[in-house]
Amino acid sequence: MxxxxxxxxxxxxxxxxxxxxxxxxxxxxxxPARTGGLYAPTEMVLTIGQGDSRASATALRAATLSCMPKATGSHPYAQAACAQLHTVAGDFTKVTEAQGQRICNKIWAPIVVTADGVWQGRRVSYTHTFANSCEMTAGKSSVFEF
Structure with missing residues (x-):
């Protein structure tokens, strides 16, 4: 017992x-889950390369861009780039297709621009090929101006 x-x-x-x-x-x-505060994450790596495609391009320059809560990163015009992306709701196609008043030659020397990361919580993987560097800088884009 x-x-x-x-x-x-x-x-x-x-x-x-x-x-x-x-x-x-x-x-x-x-x-609470750590999500970086009240803002949806917006951080990207932007590149400019020489070549026909993303896979074959030789990287020339790269910059980081973060737009929330304020514009930061290694991009020299981060504030202007974030403002432009906000204007087009993160649509990189509208950024790269912006036409300027500049007349460019028709020489084929392709330049590839890429954007990889997150825009307001949405995954981004964008690639665009310009015929040459003149066409890339002819538009009114500050996003790929670095």
Whole structure:
């Protein structure tokens, strides 16, 4: 009988210990997921390369661009680039197809621009090939001006 009483006491102690641990875990406030604050993430790596395609291009320059909560990164005109992307709701096609008043020659010396990262929480992987560097700079784009 003495062994039974001891076993019941040990069992009760284990149950009470488990209950107190569960109660402490339930009472602790849930930690919010770390998402970087109130803003959807907007961070990209932009590149300019020479070649016909992303796969065969030789990288010439690269810059980082973060637009939330403020424009930062290694991009020299980060504020203007973020403002332009906000204007077109992150549509890089509208950025690269912006036509300027500049007349360019028809020499084929392709320049490839890429944008990889996240725009307002949405994954971005964009590539565009210009016929030459004149056509790339002829548009009114500050996004790929670095």
């Amino acid at each position: 003495r062994y039974i009483t001891g076993a019941v006491a040990i069992g009760a102690a284990l149950v009470l210990g488990a209950l107190s641990t569960t109660a402490q875990a339930a009472a602790a406030p849930a930690q």
